[in-house]
Amino acid sequence: MTGVLATARTVPDVLVFFASAAIILGGALGVVASKNPVHSALNLIATLIGIALAFVEQQANFLAAAQIIVYAGAIVILFLFVIMFLGVDRNESTRIEPLSGQRPLAVGAVAAVTGGLIALMAAGGWYSGATSVIAPTDPSNDVGVLGKVIFTSYLFAFEATALLLIIAVVGAVLLARRPPSSVDAGRVPVTEHDVPVGEAPS
Amino acid sequence: MTIPAAWYLIVSALLFGIGAAGVLIRRNALVMFMCIELMLNAANLALVTFARVLHDVGGQATVFFVLVVAAAEVTVGLGIVVAIFRKRHSAVVDDLHELQG
Numbered sequence: 403m404t405g406v407l408a409t410a411r412t413v414p415d416v417l418v419f420f421a422s423a424a425i426i427l428g429g430a431l432g433v434v435a436s437k438n439p440v441h442s443a444l445n446l447i448a449t450l451i452g453i454a455l456a457f458v459e460q461q462a463n464f465l466a467a468a469q470i471i472v473y474a475g476a477i478v479i480l481f482l483f484v485i486m487f488l489g490v491d492r493n494e495s496t497r498i499e500p501l502s503g504q505r506p507l508a509v510g511a512v513a514a515v516t517g518g519l520i521a522l523m524a525a526g527g528w529y530s531g532a533t534s535v536i537a538p539t540d541p542s543n544d545v546g547v548l549g550k551v552i553f554t555s556y557l558f559a560f561e562a563t564a565l566l567l568i569i570a571v572v573g574a575v576l577l578a579r580r581p582p583s584s585v586d587a588g589r590v591p592v593t594e595h596d597v598p599v600g601e602a603p604s
Numbered sequence: 605m606t607i608p609a610a611w612y613l614i615v616s617a618l619l620f621g622i623g624a625a626g627v628l629i630r631r632n633a634l635v636m637f638m639c640i641e642l643m644l645n646a647a648n649l650a651l652v653t654f655a656r657v658l659h660d661v662g663g664q665a666t667v668f669f670v671l672v673v674a675a676a677e678v679t680v681g682l683g684i685v686v687a688i689f690r691k692r693h694s695a696v697v698d699d700l701h702e703l704q705g
Binding site: 411412415416419422423427428430431433434439442443446449450453455457459460461462464465468469472473476477480481484485487488490504505508509511512513515516520521523524530531532533534535536537538539540546547548551552555556559560563566567569570571573574575577578594 | 606607608610611616617619622625629632637645649652654655660662665669673675682683685690
C-alpha cells in the first residue's frame with residue numbers, strides 16, 4: 403500500500419490532477435448554477451470528461467473510455483433529447499422561493515455535511531482495508547483483469563444488471579407511451595388527421 | 605499515479621456536496637436528475653481511488669455496475685418526466701403537489 407505512495411510525485415501528475423479537479427468542480431457548479439437546462443447538460447459533459455481524466459490519471463483506462471461513451475455519449479444526449487422534446491429549455495426563475503429560507507438552509511446543511519465528511523475521512527486516515535482481495539489491479543492489462551473479474555467474481559451481479567436493463571427499457575416504454583384508452587375516452591377523433599402530435603396514427 | 609488518495613477523495617466529497625446542493629436548490633426535474641448524476645460520479649471517483657490505493661480491481665468493477673445502474677435510472681427517470689409533462693405541461697417539481705393524476 404505504501405509502495406505506490408512512496409514514489410515521488412512528478413509535476414505532470416500534479417498538473418493533470420489540478421486540471422481534472424478544476425474541470426470537475428467548475429462543471430458541477432455550472433450544472434447547479436445554469437438557469438437554462440441545456441447549459442446545465444453541457445456543463446455536465448465537462449464534469450464527466452474531467453472524471454474520465456481523473457480515471458486515466460488513476461490508471462482505470464477502460465473505465466475512462468466507458469465513462470465517455472456511456473455518460474457523455476448516451477446519457478447526456480438522452481437528457482438533451484428530452485429537454486428539447488419537452489421544450490423546457492427556457493430559463494427557470496430561480497428567484498421564486500416557494501419555501502422561504504429553504505435555499506440558504508440547504509446550502510448550509512450541505513456545507514456542514516461535506517465538511518464533516520472530509521473531516522471524518524481525514525480522521526480515519528482516508529482509507530483502510532485489505533489489499534488485492536478480488537484481484538490485483540494491472541495497469542498494463544486493465545481490460546483483461548476487469549473482464550475476468552466481472553465474469554467470475556461478479557457474474558451474478560452482471561446478470562442482474564442485464565435483467566435490470568431489460569426491466570428499465572420495458573418500464574420506460576410503458577411510461578412514455580400514451581395509454582390508448584385515455585386518449586379515446588375524452589374525445590373522439592374527427593378526422594384521421596386528428597391524432598395527437600408525436601403519435602403515429604394506427 | 606502518485607497523487608495521494610486524499611486529494612481525490614476531497615474532490616469527490618466536494619462534487620458530492622455540489623450535487624446534493626443542486627438537488628435541494630433546483631426545481632426543474634431534469635436538472636435535479638443531472639445533479640443525481642453528479643453524486644453518482646463522485647462515488648465513482650472515490651471507488652476508482654480506493655481501487656488504486658488498495659490494489660484491488662473490485663472498486664473498478666463496482667464503477668462498471670454503477671455505470672449500468674445510472675443508465676437504467678436515467679431511462680426510467682426521463683420516462684417519468686415525459687409522462688408527467690404530458691399531464692401537467694411542466695417539468696417543475698413544485699407543480700406536482702397533488703398525488704392525483
